[in-house]
Amino acid sequence: MTDLHPNPTAATDAGGLFHDPATLADMDAWHAAVDDIRATTPVRRVEAPDHKPFWVLTKHEDVFAVSRDREHWKNTWESVLGPEPAPEQLAQMEMSGMVPRSLVHLDDDDHRQHRAVTNDWFKPAAVRHRQPRIDEIADTFIDKMRDMGGECDFAVDIAQPYTLRVIMDIYGVPEADEPLMLDLTQGVFGANDPEFTGEGGDPEARLLQSLMTFIQYFNEITQDRRARPADDLASIIANGEIDGCPMGDSERLWYYIIVATAGHDTTSFALSGGMEALLRNPDQITALRARVGDEDRADVIARASDEFIRWTTPVRHFLRYPTQDMTIRGVEIPANERVLLSYPSANRDADVFADPHRFDAFRPDAEKLLSFGVGAHFCLGAQFARREIRTFLGKVLDQVDHIEMAGDPSWSLSHFVSGVKHLPISYRFA
Secondary structure: OOOOOOOOOOOEOHHHOOOOHHHHHOHHHHHHHHHHHHHHOOEEEEOOOOOOOEEEEOOHHHHHHHHHOOOOEEOOOOOOOOOOOOHHHHHHHHHHOOOOOOOOOOOHHHHHHHHHHHHHHHOHHHHHHOHHHHHHHHHHHHHHHHHOOOEEEHHHHHHHHHHHHHHHHHHOOOHHHHHHHHHHHHHHHOOOOHHHHOOOOOHHHHHHHHHHHHHHHHHHHHHHHHHOOOOOHHHHHHOOEEOOEEOOHHHHHHHHHHHHHHOOHHHHHHHHHHHHHHHOOHHHHHHHHHHHOOOOHHHHHHHHHHHHHHHHOOEOEEEEEEOOOEEEOOEEEOOOOEEEEEHHHHOOOOOOOOOOOOOOOOOOOHHHOOOOOOHHHOOOOHHHHHHHHHHHHHHHHHHEEEEEEOOOOEEOOOOOEOOEEEOEEEEEEO
8 A cells, every 4th residue: 555644643523424423414524524624634543532543444455455355354243333331231132132142243153154155155156036026016016106106205205115125035024024123223223313223312222222123033933944945034043053063143143234234225315316416317217328328238237236326335334353463555554443444435436436536437447345345244245236226227228218306305314324214206107
């Protein structure tokens, strides 16, 4: 990594850009502020109320390099930025199984072995095999758009339930339970958003209650799938083994939770946010329609979908911890300190992406996106996410003659996973 800024920066709170959910409700303003940080202090130390100091990496090159270096950079159960729990809170979390032990948090042999349990379900060939079912589900929600008479909230009425239906269909969760899964996901990822907090208005209580309900639900799923295995992902996890022994209770439960939550919320935000960007550039809709009839249709839609994912970057960060003192761009980072990998910043780095703040459905460099991470922790569900977006975008371009925004979009309040949560649109079918 090049040494562009040899002097460590003084501690600063960076205006709450990386830990305050409210700052991510206006991504244009956020990117404008982070552009300056990336240009002047790309390795930045941050102090914030109720948080231990942490470092932020904003350059694509640095986020990529740290993500690839499994020897010197590790995960812990604290993979997402948050207030430091008191010792008694941590002890209670450990006793109740609330300390995360998912693929996101595991490393090395633990990570490889647990990832292998479901890996076959997420390989490209396996995902291609499910394309007819993805098409069928997409058609259901295209029909729903028809039935809604030309106006809807695309995020709430279409993107959320469509992406949820795909992952729950793979899981084997009954359609009747999908509203519960959506509510619990919002409780995990959107607990800081007043719209999702619930009657009590306490984010921590909302998060805890959602996790406890997830645990109860998936304990029942485990019992059922062990007694009656089916051809679904829930059965694979319920009966998964590590070194010939049943997967640990905590690891199994967190496996369920991470797939159930990350498997649709991120894709939903990429679809709704990408559609919002596309509607702000109607000339690109016209250009896409002109191209999707060509022989390069698949490539055109794939590029546009990757631009949806680059532009939105629903996962805002993960943390990594250096195993020894490390130096990045001349800045020394002590061993075991928190280092935040800023994916939205990396995805707008002008050293990698030409004119990065221009939404370009035909962008030739979109495949360099870091929205799915890179290396050992590359998103397990990336193939599904891409296919879901490509499938729905293609059907909209084929069947919807006119589409435009019918009101102002709004963004969820979360510093971890967030995006466009409301997108009023009007449209006309061909």
